[in-house]
Amino acid sequence: MLKLNALKWWQTYKIAWSKQTTYRLNFVLQIIGPTLIFFFIKYNLWSAIFKSNQEIIINGYNFKQMISYHVWALIVSLIAQGHSAINLAEEIRMGKISTYLIYPFNFWEFHTASFLAFQSLQFFVSAVTISLFYSFGILQDLSLNYLIMGYCFSLFVSIFWFSLQYLTGILGFWLEETWVLRIILMIASAFLSGAILPLEFFPPWFVNILNWTPFPYLSFYPIKIFTGQSIDLIAAYLNIGLWTTLIIVANHLIWKKGIKLYTAAGM
């Protein structure tokens, strides 16, 4: 029984992988796109800010450290903040999930296996990105230990992010449009996670409050792990673990209620 289930997951994983790599140009852009965007926006922005003096220290960061921070923010976002469940609400609204309700493989199983395929692809993309930046001389202080620790935590965070995306998706049973909700969530998390500005730029009392939320663990703390700065790893794992559990329970309850409202429109 366990073997049969494992085979279902493995086959779904393979299908999702081949779907992701069907379009070659799309795949190549997926690899180099984030790096190009980084150079166009973030590098230029921080170059302009530090134009007068690159050694000046702003909230504990000189230019080099700031660029390094943002490169790691990019890498963490590649690993931890995937978008494999981004179209879920639309699939519900357009009645496209009907097929998955008939197959003897649950909807969440299908999406989770697809998420795992997406993650392994992102693992590869992030590794290529790290190598690219290393070759540009931007990431000089790489350490295998911190890389492993950073990847482990970022992958753990990716489960949280996927569950959250899944939650906003299945709200599609009630809401006809969820994109506004998703955009708000994306902007809020980009800002509060430290992906736009390091949390040292925020007042300490605010960071203390943020530490109870999952946000700083989406970017700020994974960056700290990758760069070898000491953080309370157990507290970080506990925080994200707890939030993930809560969201998974919520997803289960929302699905149970929402599926009764599903109309399979357009079928």
Added chain:
Amino acid sequence: MLIARGLNKNFQSYKKAPGFKGAVRSFFHREYTIKSAVNNFDLDIGKGEIVALLGPNGAGKTTLMKMFTGIIVPTSGALTINGFQPWNRQKEFRKKIALVMGQKSQLWWDIPAMDSFLLLQRYYEISDNQFKNRIEEMSELLQVKELLHIHVKKLSLGERMKLELMASLLHSPDIIFLDEPTIGLDLVAQDSIREFIKDYHRNHNVTILLTSHYMADVHALCKRLVLIIDGKKSFDGALDKFEKILGHEKSVSFSFAEAQERDNELWRDYGPVWSSENTNLALRIPEEKIRSVSISILQNFPVTDFATEKLPIERVMKTLIERPEILQNA
């Protein structure tokens, strides 16, 4: 096999007046309407039957299909299929059913059909040997061997439909729901799909519930027909009984080499309908008189063509959709 009692399904939607004003008004004050899509519906289908579920657009056929397959939950009523309540969606139930939707692809668009089949092999826990045999057998019958490794998006509608059928039958389901399987297909493709379904049913004795707007599908495949109008069952019985709802008459048409007098005792009593040039005549003749009346006309007039109605069911359906009250008086 399938037992439905007092099945109801209501859908709620909100009304919105057109334009910007309507959008603003509906933002603050929303009026909801409840539409009954299926109303107090009873049905019994035995093992091995092929039943056509017919009705006009919006009658509730697809809603019923969705309830039967467990995709949507009925508002009220009882439904069991092979002892399962479909909306509980137990995996054991899902392994016993198949749904083919003519209007919706179940195959993954960006990959070849064979990849989808391999996935389904795992989902339905089909052994490698069985899988190989079934692929071999069905691809041979449907003549799609060369198409198995082509991306689904590159296939024509007819080709895709054949592969959709294969995908839904790989796990040898006990009951198959076919929702307009021949919609949009050319005549040759329609025919080959029908023949395949007929053969498959004969060889596997599966239960099939079919919806279609093509009466040729119904005529070729089904002995029993269920008519649904406005969410209510209006007829449930044998196809030949349905064909005779409007009386035991058949439509017979004649084409003449030259124009004829409209009034003649030979056809006066059979509801003659003439073409504007008076060269084509359609009559409704009682079955027992078809032979004698036809022979008289053929012997006495310059008939160039003569045809009896091939699908009386089409005429009956059209009449009942336009005037459903006939059934209440029948």
